Amino acid sequence: MRARFRTVWISDCHLGTAGCRAEDLSRWLKQVDCDRLYLVGDVIDMWRLRQRWYWPPEHNRVIRRLLKLAHRGTEITYLPGNHDDAARQFDGMEFGGIRIRLNALHETAGGLQLLVTHGDQFDLVVRHAPGVAKLGAIGYGALLRANRWWNLARSAFGLPYHSLARTIKLKVKSACTFVSRFEEALATEARRGGFDGVICGHIHKADLRTPAEGSDGILYANCGDWVETCSALVEHDDGRLELIDALAWLDERAAIAASLDLDDVEAWPSIPMPLPLPVPIRAGRRGDGRA
Numbered sequence: 661m662r663a664r665f666r667t668v669w670i671s672d673c674h675l676g677t678a679g680c681r682a683e684d685l686s687r688w689l690k691q692v693d694c695d696r697l698y699l700v701g702d703v704i705d706m707w708r709l710r711q712r713w714y715w716p717p718e719h720n721r722v723i724r725r726l727l728k729l730a731h732r733g734t735e736i737t738y739l740p741g742n743h744d745d746a747a748r749q750f751d752g753m754e755f756g757g758i759r760i761r762l763n764a765l766h767e768t769a770g771g772l773q774l775l776v777t778h779g780d781q782f783d784l785v786v787r788h789a790p791g792v793a794k795l796g797a798i799g800y801g802a803l804l805r806a807n808r809w810w811n812l813a814r815s816a817f818g819l820p821y822h823s824l825a826r827t828i829k830l831k832v833k834s835a836c837t838f839v840s841r842f843e844e845a846l847a848t849e850a851r852r853g854g855f856d857g858v859i860c861g862h863i864h865k866a867d868l869r870t871p872a873e874g875s876d877g878i879l880y881a882n883c884g885d886w887v888e889t890c891s892a893l894v895e896h897d898d899g900r901l902e903l904i905d906a907l908a909w910l911d912e913r914a915a916i917a918a919s920l921d922l923d924d925v926e927a928w929p930s931i932p933m934p935l936p937l938p939v940p941i942r943a944g945r946r947g948d949g950r951a
């Protein structure tokens with residue numbers, strides 16, 4: 661049984677790169693049905709493909725699943741990002757049921773008017789945020805160890821103490837400022853355009869803030885990515901938005917399916933048939949003699 665959503669948003673899959681979690685993505689897509697699907701940019705990494713061709717079968721499986729969804733009636737909109745900006749020239753066109761748009765307006769079941777856009781046009785400071793995540797991933801412990809070696813070496817050369825940790829922390833802090841500036845710029849643009857909120861990608865940082873939590877009463881949602889976090893944004897039938905951690909979500913569903921164990925017939929409760937079955941009416945049984 662697939663999960664059904666009114667709308668699904670995914671972004672920053674970076675298909676065509678080794679970092680793409682294509683297997684997890686196709687596994688997740690196979691469990692999902694939706695009326696509308698927005699591909700919020702950087703779905704195919706054309707930048708990287710141009711440097712080096714990388715296209716294993718799992719990446720094909722994602723494309724096949726998307727085409728299948730389109731074939732079954734899911735309305736798919738592809739909003740190219742900066743890594744697939746080559747697709748921007750096809751704005752307004754449709755390929756295999758997937759239409760290409762630079763930006764889109766999505767109206768939720770609750771009547772919220774949301775701007776959907778990749779968001780790279782608002783990224784003026786840093787071109788790439790994967791670096792932000794990587795800086796965090798180095799880990800503070802490793803940083804302190806490096807700091808010790810750094811200063812041992814410095815003192816050996818008679819140089820004064822210099823905090824490497826502090827320098828890097830300042831860099832991380834400026835990265836955080838970048839993220840909040842990006843979010844503010846998008847919220848400002850959404851308000852200027854008369855929208856109730858904005859849904860974007862690009863910075864690989866999944867987030868969902870309601871109008872009350874967002875800046876200046878603007879809803880802010882970021883689909884995250886399929887390189888590190890494997891996240892998606894969904895809208896339920898009642899218009900409620902939810903951020904999904906796809907791997908945890910898949911585990912949860914697998915656990916439920918395992919607990920049901922449909923193969924174990926012995927465990928099935930015996931259900932008595934409460935009513936007599938109707939007798940099929942066939943020609944010649946009606947007793948009118950003419951059959």
Ligand SMILES: [Mn+2]
Nearest residue numbers: 702741742862
């Ligand atoms: Mn991007």
